[in-house]
Amino acid sequence: xRRDVFQAIADPTRRAIIxxxxxxxxxxxxxxxxxxxxxxxxxxxxxxxxxxxxxKQEQQGRExxxxxxxxxxxxxDQWIExxxxxxxxxxxxxxxxxITLNQPDN
Amino acid sequence: xxxxxxxxxxRPGKLITIKRxxxxxxxxxxxxxxxxxxxxxxxxxxxxxxxxxxxxxxxxGHWHYAMVGPAGEESWxxxxxxxxxxxxxxxxxxxxxxxxxxxxxxxxxxNWEVDFSPLDNGxxxxxxxxxxxxxxxxxxxQMGFSGGMAMIMNQLDVLxxxxxxxxxxxxxxx
Numbered sequence: 491x492r493r494d495v496f497q498a499i500a501d502p503t504r505r506a507i508i509x510x511x512x513x514x515x516x517x518x519x520x521x522x523x524x525x526x527x528x529x530x531x532x533x534x535x536x537x538x539x540x541x542x543x544x545x546k547q548e549q550q551g552r553e554x555x556x557x558x559x560x561x562x563x564x565x566x567d568q569w570i571e572x573x574x575x576x577x578x579x580x581x582x583x584x585x586x587x588x589i590t591l592n593q594p595d596n
Numbered sequence: 597x598x599x600x601x602x603x604x605x606x607r608p609g610k611l612i613t614i615k616r617x618x619x620x621x622x623x624x625x626x627x628x629x630x631x632x633x634x635x636x637x638x639x640x641x642x643x644x645x646x647x648x649x650x651x652x653x654x655x656x657g658h659w660h661y662a663m664v665g666p667a668g669e670e671s672w673x674x675x676x677x678x679x680x681x682x683x684x685x686x687x688x689x690x691x692x693x694x695x696x697x698x699x700x701x702x703x704x705x706x707n708w709e710v711d712f713s714p715l716d717n718g719x720x721x722x723x724x725x726x727x728x729x730x731x732x733x734x735x736x737x738q739m740g741f742s743g744g745m746a747m748i749m750n751q752l753d754v755l756x757x758x759x760x761x762x763x764x765x766x767x768x769x770x
Contacts, residue, residue: 573612574603577723579641581601581616584628587638588620591628 498542498562503527504535508544508558515548515557597718614723622719626683626712629721632659640664649695655680659688660697674699675708685711 498504503525510516510524522532536556539545544562548555602615618625628634632648639646643666651659659675674693680686687709692700699705709724 570605570612574601576641577603577614577616578601580638581599581618583638583641585599585619587628587634588618588624591624591634592620 493538493541493543498539498544501535501538503531504539507532507535507539511545511556511558515555517553517555521556597715610727612723612725612727614725615720617715617718617720619718622683622712622714625719625721629710629712630686632661635659635661649697653677653680658697660693662695670695672697683712685709 498508506524507521510521518529518533518536521536522529525532536545540547540556542562544559545556546559548557597617597619599617599619602613604613605611606613628638630653632651635651636646636648639661640663644663646661647664647670648659648661651657651661653659655677657677659677660672661675662670662672664670672693672695673690674697675688675690678687678689687707689705689707691705694700704727707726709726711722711724713720713722
């Protein structure tokens with residue numbers, strides 16, 4: 491199964507988990523309290539997110555805390571890059587067209 | 597004039613906003629976005645080219661065009677104009693389609709608002725592109741926005757340096 495940042499953000503619950511963990515590291519129990527789904531379901535999402543390398547686990551005493559790995563989230567930025575590039579190419583071409591259209595004899 | 601493009605993604609709003617100044621008077625820029633003979637000159641990033649089959653620029657009208665690749669491959673789209681305020685802006689629904697203009701409902705669709713305003717020495721265009729859900733945008737990007745364009749995109753420049761701080765903020769709003 492696909493395990494990358496896009497798989498990670500494809501699910502709304504996982505996006506919500508990312509949003510929560512982005513603010514502070516959290517335990518699975520603390521996270522589960524934010525959702526109506528079962529603890530098992532949250533655990534499954536945490537496993538997917540971990541396999542997608544978006545989360546890091548930290549042992550603090552008896553508790554495991556999950557925190558966001560920001561380097562992976564940056565891949566989302568790169569993911570949007572082709573779309574940005576498309577518009578940039580388009581508009582650069584439009585600049586040239588506008589120059590042509592601006593010629594008095596045109 | 598600094599012709600830098602401003603590109604921002606609003607995930608909760610499923611919205612991409614693109615702002616770009618142009619070094620030309622507003623009526624000219626307006627024409628470039630609303631006349632097919634001009635659109636065909638710049639809409640497709642080279643070596644692709646845009647080919648308009650038909651255009652009817654009025655509310656309820658459409659722009660039916662293809663992106664044509666270097667090997668002759670075609671990717672058709674149909675934009676349906678919703679509202680038009682001459683020299684100010686227009687809105688349109690954009691779908692992938694076939695050569696006969698039948699919508700491809702399996703493909704991502706988007707809702708566009710294009711606004712034009714005059715600047716001291718030119719014009720500003722603001723595009724707001726909304727997607728039904730970001731998974732659709734994901735699909736769009738994965739296929740390189742328009743059929744085989746992924747190949748071209750893969751050759752593009754090194755990615756801009758990312759700003760981690762920005763992503764923490766964005767992630768918290770995902």
